[in-house]
Amino acid sequence: MGSGCCKEEEIDFDAEGKGAFGKVRVVQHKKSKVIYALKYINKAKCIKMRAVENIIQERRLLEEIEYPLVCNLRYAFQDDENLFMVLDLMLGGDLRFHLERQACMKEDVVKFYVAEVSLGLNYLHAKKIVHRDLKPDNVLLDEKGHAHLTDFNIAVHFNERKPLTSVAGSMAYMGYLDSVDWWSLGVIMYELLFSKRPFRGKSNAQLTQAILHEPLQFPDNVYDMVSRECIDCLKRFCERDISKRLGCGPNGIEDIKRHPWFKDIEWDKLDTKQAKAPFIPDSKRANFDATHELEELLLEDNPLKAKKRANPNQDLSELSKEMRMMEEKFLIYDFTKMARRSYFINPPERSTRRRSERSSGSTTVDRMMMNNYSAATIQLDNMDSTDTSNLQHPSMVKLQHARTESDLTA
Structure with missing residues (x-):
């Protein structure tokens, strides 16, 4: 071949x-x-x-x-x-570049970035994708100042029935389980506001201990720097209890949108990048x-x-x-000739019950899971049932058995 x-x-x-x-x-x-x-x-x-x-x-x-x-x-x-x-x-550069040159960012600028990144994460999570390496370096600005997620090198699909357990990502922004992205967003938010990370350590072991056990601390004059609504939002993103973490509840991103800190954000305009960014990168300088x-x-x-x-x-x-x-x-x-598609197949439940979901295959009507096999009903208008025995290829699912409807009802 x-x-x-x-x-x-x-x-x-x-x-x-x-x-x-x-x-x-x-x-x-x-x-x-x-x-x-x-x-x-x-x-x-x-x-x-x-x-x-x-x-x-x-x-x-x-x-x-x-x-x-x-x-x-x-x-x-x-x-x-x-x-x-x-x-x-x-062309606007990444948030790390701008953070290093501004020391810390204004609250309204950080709010705008957090809102846009939240929408990006919500889109990914709806497709069962977790980024796993969210940090200022991986948020890029366009020439109008809108924030975009990038670098999907260690991103993966997740299965709600099987939480992720592998260690991946940058240690300082690392959380746990499939809610890691919201935790990482909280760490980014803290760093953009105060020009330092909330948890620090001289070694990975010390940093891990800090992330797992140390309380979230703020500068002494924090309320002179940012609003109380901002601090509340930050605390909720960095909540260790996943059931209480902002973005992780049953309402998902709606809880974020309803938080008082975002009351002046026009979410519908962010989705289409119609909202004006509070910071526009200098197009005359290299970002x-x-x-x-x-x-x-x-x-x-x-x-x-x-x-x-x-x-x-x-x-x-x-x-x-x-x-x-x-x-x-x-x-x-x-992209001008091909449709977007997913290669991900969600692992089936170990069940003999018929699943109501429809398969994405063009000839498949429905399927059920039996003894870890996938059973598909196929229309044979243009295929002789004996032809199914030839559907073998190393890159395809292996055919185990083929039965006609008359076999099942006999």
């Missing part, structure tokens, strides 16, 4: 300059003339750092989502050396730090155009496990 995933129409860009954070390049689509951010990852280094699954997971998650307050995926492709992802370009170290990045200073494949019909069985995985799973994507 050849690497057919790379034989689609070429997606071509012109280089416009080095990107804001060292991770990306600014490029222009040759046909549409639209400016984007191009993230490119060297395959060999990706394998060496054991990051193949993370990159593929990020690529798949990004194909699923599209929201005004997220850095959306527009194109994806690869050549023999690199994986490429083309994303919305954010990034050109001195960022690149040694830990997966990027190479290679040409930005995908090279012709040396052997486009290569047998994938001849490749290493990791290279084959990238060929098979890091697929071409073009």
Whole structure:
């Protein structure tokens, strides 16, 4: 089987300059003339750092989502050396950059960012996605000052019946369970307001102890700095009891919208980015730090155009496990031609009862779970029932049994 995933129409860009954070390049689509951010990852280094699954997971998650307050995926492709992802370009810089230059931010500015990030998180959570690495570095501003979530490298789908247990993310912003994102938002809020993190430690062990056990403390003159409503909101985001944490209750984001601190926020205008941001990045200055170290990045200073494949019909069985995985799973994507889709399948309950939900398959009518198998009812108008025995492929669900309706009623 050849690497057919790379034989689609070429997606071509012109280089416009080095990107804001060292991770990306600014490029222009040759046909549409639209400016984007191009993230490119060297395959060999990706394998060496054991990051193949993370990159593929990020690529798949990004194909699923599209929201005004997220850095959306527009194109994806690869050549023999690199994986490429083309994303919305954010020229306003990240919150870390602005925080380091402003010491601390005004309350109304922080409120605006918290509100927009809340909407972004609510969108992700509705799709059963938890970001897991929310921090100022991963919130980007566009040229009009709107906040966007980015960097889904360790984001995952979550299953409400099976809480997440793996350790992931940046330690200082790390919470627990699938409500971690709201905790992390509280930590960001604290840092933007007071220019320091709420929990600190000289080692990861000390930092973990602080996060788990130390009380949330504020500057002595805190009420001269921010409103009481602001502090109440911050305390509720940083609540260790998940049942009481803002955003985690049965009403979800509605509890956030109803909090007194957000009484002047026009939520409907935020969703469409019609609200005016209280801070507009200076378009005449570079909103990034050109001195960022690149040694830990997966990027190479290679040409930005995908090279012709040396052997486009290569047998994938001849490749290493990791290279084959990238060929098979890091697929071409073009948002102008392809619909968004999800690769996630929620693990089934262990039950023999019929599920009322409809399957997303075009020929499947309904399904039930029996002994950990998925049973699907398929219309056989254009398929002989014996043909189902040929539906076998390593990348497909394996067919165990096939029965006609007459078999079941006999």
